[in-house]
Amino acid sequence: SGLDFCAVTDHAFEIVDWMWEESKKVTNSFNEPGRFVTFPAYEWSGVTDLGGDHNVFFLEDDPPLYRSRSYYDYMNLQMYHGSDPMVNHIEDLFITLACLQENENIFCIPHYGGRKANPAFHNPRIQRMVEIFSEHRRSHDWASGFLMNGQRLGIIASTDGHFGNPGYGYLKPVEDWDNQEIGMAAVAVYAQERTRESVFHALYNRRVYATSGDRIILDFNADYHPMGSEFASKTPPELHVKVIGTSPILRVHFRKNSLVAHTVETSGREVDLKWTDPQFNPDKETYYYVQVEQENGEEAYSSPVWVN
Missing domain, CATH: 2.60.40.10 (Immunoglobulins)
Incomplete structure (x- = not known):
């Protein structure tokens, strides 16, 4: 698919601690400065009233994992749950991430997923972009609601694929597409170098644009x-x-x-x-x-x- 950078954003409520450790290990192993960039990341998922889906990205190799109890099967998975606290509202996630933030090393992106992000909640240090395209839908009206609320957010797109082929180096079989899916949406970044630090800071500073799939x-x-x-x-x-x-x-x-x-x-x-x-x-x-x-x-x- 000709990607320069990529992040896997699995639902935090489906990740137990050993999975998160393995995810970070694999993510970091594929990060090759000058060739291909990866970021540790996950999707924080609370119901829309509590903030809705947000993809969280980190610059560091070994970040914590904060889950929402909204969908986390706590009774069955608590034996695997380590020291990272539950964060059940997006405002609490903003506060928790802000305590870790240093030199623009964390951001999150509101996502129009199964629990669409709520524009009523905002933190300008943590929320830096909003998603306008994914493989599932085009959502300008929803994304523009954040901007019209006075939030200064860059505009991005992401495949949000669930088939293990980010950017779609090959197309999914026709029978796998439902009537909402529209393509292989991707974000483009104006970065100085193809390194994690350079790409991350370009994203944080909104030097980005969104495509519905074609490399425009x-x-x-x-x-x-x-x-x-x-x-x-x-x-x-x-x-x-x-x-x-x-x-x-x-x-x-x-x-x-x-x-x-x-x-x-x-x-x-x-x-x-x-x-x-x-x-x-x-x-x-x-x-x-x-x-x-x-x-x-x-x-x-x-x-x-x-x-x-």
Whole structure:
């Protein structure tokens, strides 16, 4: 599948301690700086009212595992449960992870899974991105709810596959697809190096964009501030997007505060566009990002830039 980095995010409520130790061991064994990057990670799963699914990622080799009691079979598995405490609400998870956080070494991503993440809960140090695509669904309306709540989150995608083939080096048999699954969604990262530290910090700082599966190349900036940036400006910033598609590009949408503000119809596989918002208000906080639509139905979304 041509991946540069990967993380396995098994449900924490299904992992007993020896499994977590084995998962970290295998994850670290496949981390090869300059060639392939892996991260220790898991999916914290509480019901939506308690925060919903969040994928938790670590920079260090040997992080703890915090489970939610919502789905953990405690009576049958407590004999395998070690010293890491149960964390039953997403706010408690934020506090627990913040106590471990040092130099941007932890983040979590709200996930639209079986227990979709709840935008009512937020910690800006811990939550750094939101998932817009997975193999199961496209969820712009849900993801934009986080942004419209004032949360400054990058936009990512992940395969969220359950077949052991991240990024889909081969396609699943047709009979294995249900009517919700749409492809092999993936996140792209602008990192200095193919190392765990460089990729992790690029993710943390939202230098990322989401694709529904095709390896679309997308670059977006505002007055040369890259996606994920926050900056102040008294004048409307020039928004600049470059795209190299895998199929003819039908249109590029410039989104302002999650709503389409300007659309450019295009053709061909490469575009280079600039736009300045004629209704920019320097007294209000505004965020911009772009959406790319291809002829073959594949899409890409940049992370936002926040102005003022």
